[in-house]
Amino acid sequence: MDKLTYAESGVDIFKEEEAIKGLLSSIKTKRSGIGKSLGGHYAGLIEFGEYALVLCTDGVGSKVEIANAMRKWDTVGIDCIAMNVNDAICVGAEPIAFVDYLAIEDPKPEITKEIGKGLEMGANLANISIVGGETASLPEVINGFDLAGTCLGYVKKEDIVTGDKISPGDIIIGLSSSGIHSNGYTLARYVLKKSNLNYKDKFSNEYYLDKKIGEVFLTPTKIYVKEALELLKRVKVHGISHITGGGLRNLTRLNKNVKYVIDDPLEPQPIFTFLQKNGNIDDKEMYQTFNMGMGLAIIVSQKDVEESISILKKYSTATCKIVGKISKGKGVEVPALGLKY
Numbered sequence: 001m002d003k004l005t006y007a008e009s010g011v012d013i014f015k016e017e018e019a020i021k022g023l024l025s026s027i028k029t030k031r032s033g034i035g036k037s038l039g040g041h042y043a044g045l046i047e048f049g050e051y052a053l054v055l056c057t058d059g060v061g062s063k064v065e066i067a068n069a070m071r072k073w074d075t076v077g078i079d080c081i082a083m084n085v086n087d088a089i090c091v092g093a094e095p096i097a098f099v100d101y102l103a104i105e106d107p108k109p110e111i112t113k114e115i116g117k118g119l120e121m122g123a124n125l126a127n128i129s130i131v132g133g134e135t136a137s138l139p140e141v142i143n144g145f146d147l148a149g150t151c152l153g154y155v156k157k158e159d160i161v162t163g164d165k166i167s168p169g170d171i172i173i174g175l176s177s178s179g180i181h182s183n184g185y186t187l188a189r190y191v192l193k194k195s196n197l198n199y200k201d202k203f204s205n206e207y208y209l210d211k212k213i214g215e216v217f218l219t220p221t222k223i224y225v226k227e228a229l230e231l232l233k234r235v236k237v238h239g240i241s242h243i244t245g246g247g248l249r250n251l252t253r254l255n256k257n258v259k260y261v262i263d264d265p266l267e268p269q270p271i272f273t274f275l276q277k278n279g280n281i282d283d284k285e286m287y288q289t290f291n292m293g294m295g296l297a298i299i300v301s302q303k304d305v306e307e308s309i310s311i312l313k314k315y316s317t318a319t320c321k322i323v324g325k326i327s328k329g330k331g332v333e334v335p336a337l338g339l340k341y
Contacts (some may be wrong), residue, residue, distance in 0.1 A: 004194065004279040006187045006289045041163065041253045042090035042242055043153070051154050054093040058083040061149030062185040063218070068144045070200045070214040070295035073111050076147055077118025078125070079182040083244070084151035085126040086296065089228040090240040092161035095126055095155035100133035104145040107137050115147060118220070125223045163254030165238040166326055171305045172251075174266045174323035175227070175316060177295030180218040184289045188217065191279035205270045216271055224296045227316035231298065235308050239299035243291040248332045249341050251297060259329035264338065266323060268293035283337045294323065299339040 006012070030037060038045035043056035060079045067073050077100075085095040100119060102112070112135070123130050128151070129324050180188060190200070194212065199214030231237060239254040250261040272293065276286050286292060295318070302306045305322065312320040332341040 003285075004187065004281050005177075006184065006193060007287050008190070011240050036322065038157075038160075039162070040091055040105075042087040042240075043093065045091060045155075045160065045172065047288070048154070050156060052093075052157050052160055054088050054091055054155060055150065056084055056087040056151035056153075057148065057150040059146060060088065060182055062189065063182050064145055064147060065189065066185065066199060066214055066217045069210075070218060072215075072218060073114035074117045075218050077115050077120070078122040078220035078223070079118070079148050080147050080245075081119060081122025081126055081128070081151075082223045083182050084149055085122075085128065085223060085225050086221070086242045086244075087180045088151050088153040089225055089232075091155065092159050092232055092237070092240070093155040094229055094295055095151050095153040095225060097129050097131045097152040098123065098149055098151040099131060100147065101148055102133070102135045102145060103138050103142050104135065105137075105139050105142045111145070115145075122220075122223065127227045135270075158233070161232075161237055163239040165236075166255040166258055166299050167238075168258060168326050168328050170238055170299050170301055170326040171322055172260065172262065172324040173298045173300065173305070173308060173312065174294040174321060175224060175296040175298070175312065176222075176266050176319035177243070177269070177291045177293055178222040179269055179271050180217065181221040181244065181291055181295060183291070185217070187281075187289055188275055189204065189281070191275050191281075195278040197278070201325055203271075203274070205274070207270045219271075222295050222318060224316070224318070227312050227318070228296070228298075230315045231308060231311050234311060235300060237298060237300055237308075241296075241297040241299075243294050243297060245289070247286075247288040247290055247292060248334070249288055251332050252330075252341075256330060259327045260324065260332045261327050262324040262332065262334045264321070264323055265334060265336075266282045266293040266319065266321065268329060283334075284339055284341075287334065287337070288341060291333050297323070 036047040
């Protein structure tokens, strides 16, 4: 089999970046006073007195295709919440409220009820309120359904985490993911198609206790709100990166003027080995498409490393360890794999 890539499966992340630039080039209006933009990276910040309000939006993506194939819709709501609240904490904010948008071909109650269960579970895990939403029946536009949402958070202005304090010598702490999370599924599904595998085939690995491939794919995205907020209360965090689409390249969103050296990465879960082997995917493509076992990266000064790890281990169910450091230069490197981005 030829080496598979994300672009070949239908998603070109570099073309997408250019498209986003095109979109943003048309948006010029800026409000002044309350509501004035204060910038941001993973989430947008706006002026609100002594606080900044935080807004971010995201969806579940093509993971919903697997939910439909497995007729299991009770976890995608967790993904929808997670992809948003994990972005909000990256600017140091506490997520507080959420609205969802469900576009669906045929609004069957047996499906929407299950989606609601996931949204409720995600809201509980993130300690947020779902204060509203919209459901649109779009049979001529949607095949199946699409689920997205928007999160509101807040942070005191002096506590905003911009990434500008990141400097050589800082340490990168990684928190393990729960699996693929909610990115890269177009490639993951393409691997199955090319390998003549089915979602209902057994995933023959003791790590997953003989679950079906589709069940492993539907493992919900890990929510990192509790441990991040506890850390932010006690340590001056220099940067937080939610590792989503684009993989390790997400780190450069924080500060483009330093180099992120991942010299001891977290071990990827077997799902990633499975995808890489069956899709004949090279390391560079894997690490710029998937989270590869690390769902969140936190950057602190050397003096705060011990306390940070202690807090994270106390409040998180994720595996936590030092994965790298900040050095002079630019980009991201994984020396053991010979990777540079």
